[in-house]
Amino acid sequence: MNDxxxxxxxxxxxxxxxxxxxxxxxSVVPLLSRVLAAPITTTVRGLPTEVPLGSAEGVRExxxxxxDNTQLLPVDRLLHPAGRIDAARWPEFCRAMARVMDC
Incomplete structure (x- = not known):
């Protein structure tokens, strides 16, 4: 799985x-057999550990x-790409992960 x-x-x-x-x-994916991933869902609870997504990212509005439900997935469980998070939005994920860990 390139890139x-x-x-x-x-x-x-x-x-x-x-x-x-x-x-x-x-940079570490080629060294690993699993990747950390967060599931995307339409069940919205309004938690600070949720990051809103929609058609701009290639998923349902x-x-x-x-x-909160991050998991280690074997790379072979990833089937095909669906979209990408714009780099400008990545800090939202960093803040949400900090909340997951209560940092």
Missing amino acids: LGHGQIWWADLEKVRPVVVLTRA GSVANL
Whole structure:
């Protein structure tokens, strides 16, 4: 998987196929068999650990990346790319992850 890294949205096999945001930095992906990813869902709870997403990122309007449910996924569970997070939005993910860890 060339150029796999943080900010990419992939369709993944998570028992059911759903989109995820890859959080692992690209420079280490070739060394790993798993990547850290956050599932994307339309179940919005209004938590500070959710990042709103929509058609600009290649997913359904009203979706969120739920960073409370991040998981290590085997790279072979990533099926195909679906979109990308604009670099200007990446700080939202950093803030949400800091909230996950209560930093």
